Amino acid sequence: MIMITDTRGNIKYVNPRFTQFTGYTSEEVIGKDMRFLKSGEIPPEVFKELWETITSGNEWRGEFCNKKKNGELYWEYAFISPVKNTEGIINHFVAVKADITDLKKSGEKLLESERFEVINTMSLGIAHEFSNILAIIYGYAQLLKENYRESKELMDGLRTICRKVNDGSEIIKKMQEYTNIKKDDTSRFMALDIRDIIKSAIDFTKPRWKDMVLTKGIIYDIDKKGLKKAPTILGNPLKLKEVFVNIINNAVDAMPDGGRISFRTWRKNGSVFISISDTGKGMSEDVQKRVFDPFFTTRRPKGTGLGMSVSYGIIKRHGGEIDVESKSGKGSTFTLKFPINREKARTTESSKPTKQKKAKNLNILVVDDDIKICRILNKFLSKEGHNVRSVDSGDEAIKLLKSEVFDLVLCDLIMPMVTGYDIIRFLNMLDKRPKVGVITGWGEEIGPRMKEDIKVDFVIKKPFDITEISGHINDLFNAE
Ligand SMILES: Nc1ncnc2c1ncn2[C@@H]1O[C@H](COP(=O)(O)OP(=O)(O)OP(=O)(O)O)[C@@H](O)[C@H]1O
Ligand SMILES: [Mg+2]
Structure with missing residues (x-):
C-alpha cells in the first residue's frame, strides 16, 4: 500500500491497493489527517518518535495498528520517507506499507502455545502430587471413622475432612481437564448438531437467570435467532455442554443488571463456528489474555477461575479453538470453531444416548482378614454401583468362589492360613477366571516373577486410594 501526505500529515494520495484493503474510497481519505486511521493501540510516544525522525529528513520504519473503515483493526509494517523539493526542503512524506496482521497473529499464537506448555x-x-496426598488423607480419615464411631466430636471433624478432600478432588479433576489434552478418547465421540448442545446448555442454566428475573426483576434476553443449521461436528455432548454452560454462567456474572446473550452459528471453510456475545461489563486486554489460565479469576472468592480453563481443554481435545473479543464496558464475544464431521458412518450414533465410561454392576468379591478394610471396600464399591460380597478369610473366599461367579476378586496377600497366593492359584485353575486385584500392605512387594506366576491384573498398596481402585476397575472392564 502506498500513501503520500504533505508535511502536516494530510493525505494527498493513496493507491488502489490501499482503498481496496481499508474499505475507504480515495475521496473519503484525501485531504484528511492520516492520523484518523489510528486504532488507539499505539502509544503516543511512537508517533512522536516517527514525526521527529521524518521531519528531520530521515526514514522511519516500524509497525502500526490501524483501523479499517468497518472498524476492523489491522497491523502494518511501514517505511516512511521524506521527499524534498529542488531546494532541498521537505514537502511530502511517502509511506509504503505492508499488511502484517496474519504474521502478528501467528506470533501471538506461538507465545500462547508456549505459555500453555508451561501452565500445562x-x-x-500439582494435580498428580495433590491427588496422592488427598487420597492418603481420605483413606486414613475413612479408617478412623470406622474405628471411632463413639466420639461425636471426632466423627464431625472427620466428616469435615472428607468433605473438604472431596472439594479438593473436584478442583484437581478440573485441573486435569485442562491438562490432559493429549490423552482423550475420541473413539467415543459422536456426530452432534451443535444447536442441540447449545439449547441444552441454555436449559441447564435457566434456573439461574430465571431466578434473577423473579427475585430481582432483572431481565436476561436470550437471543437464539442466530442459531442456523450447520453441519455436524464430532464430540462428546456432555463435555461440550459443559463448555457452553461455563460461557453462559460467565456472561450472566458479567451482567448483574441484566442484558442480552446472543448465540450464532455458521459454517466456513470446513469448520463450524459458534459465537456467544453478551452485553456485560467486558474485559480489559489483560483479562482477555489470561481468561483461559487455570485459577485466573476476577471474581474471588466466589469464582475458582477454572471454568474457562476447563472449557479450553475440552475444546482443544475436540480439535477446536476458542477466541475472545471484548472491550471493557462493551460486552464480550467468545467465538468457537470446530472441524466439520467428515465421518458419515458415525452420524447414525447421534441419536443414541452417551455411553457411560464407568464400569458398573460387576460382581466383586473382597477378601481381607481386616474386617474394616472389607467394610470400607464394600461400602465404596457398592456406592459405585457394584454387587459386592466380602469375606475375612481365604478359606471362606475359596468356598464362595466354588459356588458363585465373580467378575473381580480383590484380595489381600498376607492372611493367616489360606493366603492371597492360595486364592489366586485356585482362581487360575478356573475355566472362567475372574480378574484379580491384589491389595498389599506396607513394605510388601510382589516381584515381577511372582506377578507372572500368580497372574494378577492390578496391584494396590495400602493405604489405598479408593478412587485408584475404581480407576483400575474401569480400565479393566472398559477394555473388554
Ligand atoms: N463473559 C465475560 N464477561 C466478562 N468477563 C469474563 C467473561 N467470561 C470470563 N470473564 C473473566 O474471566 C475470568 C475467568 O473466567 P472463569 O470462568 O475461568 O472463572 P470464574 O468465572 O471467575 O470462576 P468459575 O471457576 O466459578 O467459573 C472471570 O473471573 C472474568 O474476569
Ligand atoms: Mg466461570
Missing part, C-alpha cells in the same frame, strides 16, 4: 506442565505436576 505445572498443573499436571
Whole structure:
C-alpha cells in the first residue's frame, strides 16, 4: 500500500491497493489527517518518535495498528520517507506499507502455545502430587471413622475432612481437564448438531437467570435467532455442554443488571463456528489474555477461575479453538470453531444416548482378614454401583468362589492360613477366571516373577486410594 501526505500529515494520495484493503474510497481519505486511521493501540510516544525522525529528513520504519473503515483493526509494517523539493526542503512524506496482521497473529499464537506448555506442565505436576496426598488423607480419615464411631466430636471433624478432600478432588479433576489434552478418547465421540448442545446448555442454566428475573426483576434476553443449521461436528455432548454452560454462567456474572446473550452459528471453510456475545461489563486486554489460565479469576472468592480453563481443554481435545473479543464496558464475544464431521458412518450414533465410561454392576468379591478394610471396600464399591460380597478369610473366599461367579476378586496377600497366593492359584485353575486385584500392605512387594506366576491384573498398596481402585476397575472392564 502506498500513501503520500504533505508535511502536516494530510493525505494527498493513496493507491488502489490501499482503498481496496481499508474499505475507504480515495475521496473519503484525501485531504484528511492520516492520523484518523489510528486504532488507539499505539502509544503516543511512537508517533512522536516517527514525526521527529521524518521531519528531520530521515526514514522511519516500524509497525502500526490501524483501523479499517468497518472498524476492523489491522497491523502494518511501514517505511516512511521524506521527499524534498529542488531546494532541498521537505514537502511530502511517502509511506509504503505492508499488511502484517496474519504474521502478528501467528506470533501471538506461538507465545500462547508456549505459555500453555508451561501452565500445562505445572498443573499436571500439582494435580498428580495433590491427588496422592488427598487420597492418603481420605483413606486414613475413612479408617478412623470406622474405628471411632463413639466420639461425636471426632466423627464431625472427620466428616469435615472428607468433605473438604472431596472439594479438593473436584478442583484437581478440573485441573486435569485442562491438562490432559493429549490423552482423550475420541473413539467415543459422536456426530452432534451443535444447536442441540447449545439449547441444552441454555436449559441447564435457566434456573439461574430465571431466578434473577423473579427475585430481582432483572431481565436476561436470550437471543437464539442466530442459531442456523450447520453441519455436524464430532464430540462428546456432555463435555461440550459443559463448555457452553461455563460461557453462559460467565456472561450472566458479567451482567448483574441484566442484558442480552446472543448465540450464532455458521459454517466456513470446513469448520463450524459458534459465537456467544453478551452485553456485560467486558474485559480489559489483560483479562482477555489470561481468561483461559487455570485459577485466573476476577471474581474471588466466589469464582475458582477454572471454568474457562476447563472449557479450553475440552475444546482443544475436540480439535477446536476458542477466541475472545471484548472491550471493557462493551460486552464480550467468545467465538468457537470446530472441524466439520467428515465421518458419515458415525452420524447414525447421534441419536443414541452417551455411553457411560464407568464400569458398573460387576460382581466383586473382597477378601481381607481386616474386617474394616472389607467394610470400607464394600461400602465404596457398592456406592459405585457394584454387587459386592466380602469375606475375612481365604478359606471362606475359596468356598464362595466354588459356588458363585465373580467378575473381580480383590484380595489381600498376607492372611493367616489360606493366603492371597492360595486364592489366586485356585482362581487360575478356573475355566472362567475372574480378574484379580491384589491389595498389599506396607513394605510388601510382589516381584515381577511372582506377578507372572500368580497372574494378577492390578496391584494396590495400602493405604489405598479408593478412587485408584475404581480407576483400575474401569480400565479393566472398559477394555473388554
Ligand atoms: N463473559 C465475560 N464477561 C466478562 N468477563 C469474563 C467473561 N467470561 C470470563 N470473564 C473473566 O474471566 C475470568 C475467568 O473466567 P472463569 O470462568 O475461568 O472463572 P470464574 O468465572 O471467575 O470462576 P468459575 O471457576 O466459578 O467459573 C472471570 O473471573 C472474568 O474476569
Ligand atoms: Mg466461570
